[in-house]
Amino acid sequence: MSKEDLREALQKTWYRATEEETGAEKVYRPVPPDGQIPMGRGREVFTLNPDGALIYGGIAATDARTESEGTWKVDDDNLIFYTESASEPSRVMKIASVEKDRLVVKK
Amino acid sequence: MGRSRFQDREWLDGVTRTKTTRISFRTDDSVKFAESGGQDAWPTDRYLNIWVCNIGGGILGYAQFPGGPRATDGVVIANRAFGTNGSSAAPFNLGRTATHEIGHWLNLRHIWGDTEDCSGSDFVSDTPNAAGPNFGNPGYPHVSCSNGPSGDMFMNYMDYVDDAAMFMFTAQQVERMRTALDNERNAF
Numbered sequence: 001m002s003k004e005d006l007r008e009a010l011q012k013t014w015y016r017a018t019e020e021e022t023g024a025e026k027v028y029r030p031v032p033p034d035g036q037i038p039m040g041r042g043r044e045v046f047t048l049n050p051d052g053a054l055i056y057g058g059i060a061a062t063d064a065r066t067e068s069e070g071t072w073k074v075d076d077d078n079l080i081f082y083t084e085s086a087s088e089p090s091r092v093m094k095i096a097s098v099e100k101d102r103l104v105v106k107k
Numbered sequence: 108m109g110r111s112r113f114q115d116r117e118w119l120d121g122v123t124r125t126k127t128t129r130i131s132f133r134t135d136d137s138v139k140f141a142e143s144g145g146q147d148a149w150p151t152d153r154y155l156n157i158w159v160c161n162i163g164g165g166i167l168g169y170a171q172f173p174g175g176p177r178a179t180d181g182v183v184i185a186n187r188a189f190g191t192n193g194s195s196a197a198p199f200n201l202g203r204t205a206t207h208e209i210g211h212w213l214n215l216r217h218i219w220g221d222t223e224d225c226s227g228s229d230f231v232s233d234t235p236n237a238a239g240p241n242f243g244n245p246g247y248p249h250v251s252c253s254n255g256p257s258g259d260m261f262m263n264y265m266d267y268v269d270d271a272a273m274f275m276f277t278a279q280q281v282e283r284m285r286t287a288l289d290n291e292r293n294a295f
Binding site: 038 | 133134163164165166167168169170171172185187188196199207208211216217221240242243267268
């Protein structure tokens with residue numbers, strides 16, 4: 001998959017599907033069109049916009065949703081988030097596979 | 108002899124039901140105010156308020172630590188993760204979301220210390236250090252942060268496993284909750 005195809009495949013809102021994980025990888029699924037994310041403890045979500053904008057939804061120490069804005073990019077096989085600084089990545093995830101409805105990254 | 112809580116009419120009236128036009132609530136505390144489609148708290152120095160509603164974003168519930176704003180003090184639980192019958196749905200139908208959130212309300216932290224490495228702490232001495240949350244029904248042991256041979260205490264109420272997989276607080280977690288009841292929450 002070319003870098004452009006990879007970028008395009010990633011442009012959606014993903015939620016972490018921990019119930020599908022087996023160990024060394026994290027699994028993400030696209031949020032369904034109705035916006036209903038299945039219930040789960042510690043659901044991480046992120047939106048990767050075509051213009052490079054990122055909305056990252058994490059979980060606070062009280063389990064409330066945290067939301068931060070930033071940017072994202074793909075460098076080789078790495079999906080890189082910048083939410084705290086424009087130059088220092090806040091998160092780097094090595095992509096194992098991307099399909100239309102499934103993103104897998106290494107832990 | 109004084110009245111027991113079960114004889115107290117006010118206590119028995121402690122469940123209120125509120126009709127709302129909101130399809131779901133975010134974790135922005137809007138459920139805690141009538142003006143935003145929720146219901147105002149009962150006096151939070153006398154009552155543990157538990158709001159039960161549909162929460163968006165896949166969230167099961169959230170809490171407020173001791174010392175926060177009075178108007179929002181309490182816990183919020185998704186209706187499909189509350190209790191053991193009715194609208195509750197597996198694997199979150201054993202009431203453990205309320206146990207977990209009330210643990211936060213009594214000042215407990217997540218057992219992995221809220222970092223994605225070994226640097227975080229739950230400020231409790233008898234829980235092993237852990238690198239992150241566990242999910243589902245983990246196999247034993249799951250070792251991280253050099254915490255072998257027993258590994259993460261994923262069966263603790265303050266981890267993120269399914270309801271059926273969590274069943275304990277430690278003695279020091281109980282002590283931390285008692286300390287909260289003796290201090291910030293001493294009206295209870």
